[in-house]
Amino acid sequence: MEFTILAFLVQDGVTNGAIYALLGLALVLVFAVTRVIFIPQGEFVAYGALTLAFLDVGRMPGTAMLLVVFGIAAFLFDLVETRLRPGLPALARSAAINLVLPFAIYTAALFIVPTEPNAFVKALLTIVIVAPMGLYVYRIAYRPLSDATVLVLLITSVGVHLAMMGLGLAFFGAEGFRARPLTAGSFSVGFMPVAAQAVWIYGVTIAAMVGLYFFFEKTLLGKALRATAVNRLGARLVGVRTQLTGGTAFVLAATIGAVSGVLIAPITTVYYDTGFLIGLKGFVAAIIAGLSSFPVTALAAIGVGLVEALASFYASNFKEIIVFTLIIPVLIWRSLTTDHHEDD
Amino acid sequence: MSLLQLSDIRVSYGKAEVLHGVDLAMAEGRIVTVIGANGAGKTTLLNAAMGVVPSSGTILYRGKPVPPSVEGRVAAGMCLVSEKRELFGSMSVEDNMELGGFLRSASERAEARADLYDRFPRLKERRKQLAGTLSGGERQMLALARALMSRPKLLLLDEPSLGLAPKIVAEILGIVAELRSTGVSILLVEQNARAALEIADEAHLMELGEIRRSGSTDEMAADPAVVEAYLGGG
Ligand SMILES: Nc1ncnc2c1ncn2[C@@H]1O[C@H](COP(=O)(O)OP(=O)(O)OP(=O)(O)O)[C@@H](O)[C@H]1O
Ligand SMILES: [Mg+2]
Numbered sequence: 213m214e215f216t217i218l219a220f221l222v223q224d225g226v227t228n229g230a231i232y233a234l235l236g237l238a239l240v241l242v243f244a245v246t247r248v249i250f251i252p253q254g255e256f257v258a259y260g261a262l263t264l265a266f267l268d269v270g271r272m273p274g275t276a277m278l279l280v281v282f283g284i285a286a287f288l289f290d291l292v293e294t295r296l297r298p299g300l301p302a303l304a305r306s307a308a309i310n311l312v313l314p315f316a317i318y319t320a321a322l323f324i325v326p327t328e329p330n331a332f333v334k335a336l337l338t339i340v341i342v343a344p345m346g347l348y349v350y351r352i353a354y355r356p357l358s359d360a361t362v363l364v365l366l367i368t369s370v371g372v373h374l375a376m377m378g379l380g381l382a383f384f385g386a387e388g389f390r391a392r393p394l395t396a397g398s399f400s401v402g403f404m405p406v407a408a409q410a411v412w413i414y415g416v417t418i419a420a421m422v423g424l425y426f427f428f429e430k431t432l433l434g435k436a437l438r439a440t441a442v443n444r445l446g447a448r449l450v451g452v453r454t455q456l457t458g459g460t461a462f463v464l465a466a467t468i469g470a471v472s473g474v475l476i477a478p479i480t481t482v483y484y485d486t487g488f489l490i491g492l493k494g495f496v497a498a499i500i501a502g503l504s505s506f507p508v509t510a511l512a513a514i515g516v517g518l519v520e521a522l523a524s525f526y527a528s529n530f531k532e533i534i535v536f537t538l539i540i541p542v543l544i545w546r547s548l549t550t551d552h553h554e555d556d
Numbered sequence: 557m558s559l560l561q562l563s564d565i566r567v568s569y570g571k572a573e574v575l576h577g578v579d580l581a582m583a584e585g586r587i588v589t590v591i592g593a594n595g596a597g598k599t600t601l602l603n604a605a606m607g608v609v610p611s612s613g614t615i616l617y618r619g620k621p622v623p624p625s626v627e628g629r630v631a632a633g634m635c636l637v638s639e640k641r642e643l644f645g646s647m648s649v650e651d652n653m654e655l656g657g658f659l660r661s662a663s664e665r666a667e668a669r670a671d672l673y674d675r676f677p678r679l680k681e682r683r684k685q686l687a688g689t690l691s692g693g694e695r696q697m698l699a700l701a702r703a704l705m706s707r708p709k710l711l712l713l714d715e716p717s718l719g720l721a722p723k724i725v726a727e728i729l730g731i732v733a734e735l736r737s738t739g740v741s742i743l744l745v746e747q748n749a750r751a752a753l754e755i756a757d758e759a760h761l762m763e764l765g766e767i768r769r770s771g772s773t774d775e776m777a778a779d780p781a782v783v784e785a786y787l788g789g790g
Contacts (some may be wrong), residue, residue, distance in 0.1 A: 271597060293565050302587055373673065386789075432654060432658065433653055434656060435647070435651055435654060436658060438644070438651075439644045439647065439651075439655050442644045442645060442647060443642055443643070443644050443645070445608065445638075445642050446642035446643060447644075447655070448625075448626040448627055448630075448631065449608075449626060449635075449636055449638065449642055450629035450655050450656050450658050450659075450705075450706065451627050451658050451659040451706065452627065452632055452655070452658055453625075454627075459715065522606075552771045
């Protein structure tokens, strides 16, 4: 193979791998804190990408309305729950988070969209619209099941994935979209042109990892999330509410999904169902890392990206199959090297 | 008004009822101990009081029904040092302490930590060490220190001396006895009845899921049944 081709493939692989790394991190995070295998992670990517694409052409994205719908549903869940134990402050809090917040974001979008804002404002607005969905999805689908087994939570995830994909179709239609890059153009490193968007992807991925590291090592809330992952009962005994850590984990996951969507929207055409396949590749990386280690997940994700890039060159018809087959030797190796212990 | 009042507490694991309607009231500022044989239901009683296991009956805390969740009870000023300690093994001693003060402000946490490091110099020496690598005695200290970081009003202590050398038992129980002067009320479950009776004000004897005898520690220490079974004869 020619060296230039190889160099391009590697660049492609690393770029996609960086996105898979972000998604893999979100999956590890959510699983560690809540034991949920978060299949719908990819839907946030699609929502983020499609939202940005709509903002690009000056259209109001469907996700803004969807956010309000999610918020109302979450509020109704709170209402039913607090009816059993009425308390005005709790209800006011719920109304603020589930009704006022999404409505404020919707209204803000209504004003910002027609002003043709610059790329960064659009990216930020996209993230602000998609991130709170993590909280509502947690509230509606997972919080009522906080004592359920991993299997029940997994089945729930499949349901949530299908529902969110269906909502994506309803709110964005079946057409694919592509957004404009954050900064257009490219520059060359040696002989090789590197797209400015790729540099954004590397930069944001690294920044997100550093940010997560500081969050988990240095902040009390981050430590509470780790504590919940290490010992759920211990965390409750020091007053860490499961709802707080669960909600935080899902908001982080949705934020990471939205950021990934913003990053890939200019380099691939995204359809309402594109997120699933992208999320699955992050999932492959997370599984290779045993759903536990952040650094191993990131490395595995880069590996997945590289394998995918090479496969798309040599055997493009089989590239997805080759990527997903990566799991099998890893699972065999894991089942041979780790002691078996009961689920949880 | 009692600080904690348990009435007709029943707990079942599956079909088997292990607490058969326990009544227990304790006043503020007291150290109350529950002693009894292995499997009597002492741990179950503390877990029920904390909300870790579901129970029927009523639990009043400061005269009002106790919050439904474990976390709510912590916020209300209750704190359980569980029999299993439930430390965060892969986190440092200092992180464990910080999390103990999760519901406190940063300044309250800093103050409590300085105070507890004075009281447990061994924890200060080992503050960077992972909790999972501590020795048994150090773990007990950390469990107690983590609980105290929350500045509890009512401390539920499950066998703080479990598996410790006599010298450390005396040390830990000495610290527990001192806590009373800082305004903490303590419900203490102990296998080591002799030591528990020494520091407590009142005692309850639990057998087969029921409280069989109650009284001041002096009365209990003189009770032939208690002496016979738990203080190793006369
Ligand atoms: N999770 C559980 N499932 C079933 N039975 C249980 C469970 N936990 C405790 N038991 C049973 O309940 C009874 C009371 O147990 P508990 O742990 O409360 O006793 P204890 O008085 O604390 O004993 P020890 O002094 O040995 O700690 C025992 O017979 C025990 O086997
Ligand atoms: Mg016990």
